[in-house]
Amino acid sequence: MGDLKIKKEDILKALSTVEEPDLKKDLVTLNMIKDIELGIGEVRFTVVLTTPACPLKEKIRKDCENAIHTHVDNTLKVVISMTADVTSSRMGTAALLPKVKNIIAIASGKGGVGKSTITANIAVALKQAGAKVGIIDADISGPSIPVMFGAEGMQPLVQEIDGKNMIQPIMQFGIKMISMGFLAPQESPVPWRGPMMTQALRQFFGDTNWGELDYLLIDLPPGTSDIHLSLVQLVPVTGAVIVTTPQKVALSDAQKGLMFFRQPQINVPILGIIENMAYFTPEELPDNKYFIFGKDGGKNLAAKYETQVLGEIPLVQSIREAGDEGQPAVMSNSIIATAFKETAEKLARQIALRNANQEKTIRVEMKV
Numbered sequence: 001m002g003d004l005k006i007k008k009e010d011i012l013k014a015l016s017t018v019e020e021p022d023l024k025k026d027l028v029t030l031n032m033i034k035d036i037e038l039g040i041g042e043v044r045f046t047v048v049l050t051t052p053a054c055p056l057k058e059k060i061r062k063d064c065e066n067a068i069h070t071h072v073d074n075t076l077k078v079v080i081s082m083t084a085d086v087t088s089s090r091m092g093t094a095a096l097l098p099k100v101k102n103i104i105a106i107a108s109g110k111g112g113v114g115k116s117t118i119t120a121n122i123a124v125a126l127k128q129a130g131a132k133v134g135i136i137d138a139d140i141s142g143p144s145i146p147v148m149f150g151a152e153g154m155q156p157l158v159q160e161i162d163g164k165n166m167i168q169p170i171m172q173f174g175i176k177m178i179s180m181g182f183l184a185p186q187e188s189p190v191p192w193r194g195p196m197m198t199q200a201l202r203q204f205f206g207d208t209n210w211g212e213l214d215y216l217l218i219d220l221p222p223g224t225s226d227i228h229l230s231l232v233q234l235v236p237v238t239g240a241v242i243v244t245t246p247q248k249v250a251l252s253d254a255q256k257g258l259m260f261f262r263q264p265q266i267n268v269p270i271l272g273i274i275e276n277m278a279y280f281t282p283e284e285l286p287d288n289k290y291f292i293f294g295k296d297g298g299k300n301l302a303a304k305y306e307t308q309v310l311g312e313i314p315l316v317q318s319i320r321e322a323g324d325e326g327q328p329a330v331m332s333n334s335i336i337a338t339a340f341k342e343t344a345e346k347l348a349r350q351i352a353l354r355n356a357n358q359e360k361t362i363r364v365e366m367k368v
């Protein structure tokens with residue numbers, strides 16, 4: 001029977017047998033256990049995860065419960081609170097946006113493969129999991145984010161903060177966002193030159209009041225452009241996600257996009273590939289899959305470049321409709337929502353892993 005003889009040390013000892021499946025260290029060493037409280041016949045504690053969108057949440061919870069039942073007392077009631085403190089790739093040293101923990105570039109080779117759709121849905125999925133999320137629509141000359149969030153015509157306020165005029169991002173569905181679509185009339189025929197686009201991007205980072213964010217997603221224009229170069233020069237980017245369809249032409253362009261980030265002078269890690277329009281499915285018959293753009297293209301690309309597929313999103317009419325109506329499809333209650341949520345979880349996991357590895361590298365460098 002669980003009673004007062006049980007000590008916090010017994011609980012910690014039991015929990016030190018539970019391994020974080022990705023980080024391959026135990027939860028106590030990783031400092032993930034907080035606020036242990038012992039009551040009569042029960043123990044309560046908090047597990048602090050590296051992301052609220054942790055796909056292994058339930059496994060970790062079960063493993064903790066089993067460890068206490070095995071090593072302490074099998075009649076003890078175990079009450080676990082799960083919270084998250086998102087790890088940062090930026091180690092608090094960044095001059096620009098020091099309170100933004102992770103900056104994620106969402107890129108594609110070819111246009112129209114669904115990059116903005118993926119950005120919008122991943123952002124909502126991360127927010128739904130409990131993360132603080134922002135989006136920069138870096139497609140300066142062809143912004144889609146305002147439409148996808150039903151935010152067309154909204155105009156950001158400008159507020160003076162510490163003597164500097166700062167743009168307040170638009171807040172829609174709990175996500176902060178900025179886009180040229182909020183700042184300039186979209187019918188304008190004026191062509192954007194490279195330096196003007198770079199200047200706009202600079203403003204999105206430096207003159208916008210982002211506050212604290214766990215994930216800032218950057219919806220890049222298709223291909224590789226001045227904007228891509230400006231992005232990596234402006235801020236240390238945590239990692240890039242490549243969106244592609246399984247089609248041959250899209251894949252060869254995706255490959256170029258991927259190689260851009262891998263160049264030694266750019267050196268942005270690839271977090272994974274999202275295959276969009278992986279197959280067509282009529283929503284009422286989800287088991288019927290038609291591979292109209294080809295099959296396994298994303299998988300093969302991931303294998304060739306030693307990265308992973310974060311998700312395979314089907315081509316479904318309601319995804320297009322949701323985009324046009326300004327309510328990302330992940331907000332509906334459907335199998336599509338699940339596909340986006342799982343993709344967001346896999347991405348969050350890769351970010352946490354990348355940050356853990358970076359920490360290791362820094363520690364090793366410091367020892368030398």
Ligand SMILES: Nc1ncnc2c1ncn2[C@@H]1O[C@H](COP(=O)(O)OP(=O)(O)OP(=O)(O)O)[C@@H](O)[C@H]1O
Pocket residue numbers: 108110111112113114115116117118139142144220221222276277313314315316317318319320321323324
């Ligand atoms: N999985 C999907 N199922 C159905 N429609 C989709 C899907 N993904 C994207 N679409 C639709 O395809 C069109 C293009 O998508 P989107 O604007 O996201 O592409 P993009 O890669 O950002 O384009 P670009 O970079 O050229 O602006 C949109 O109308 C969108 O609603």
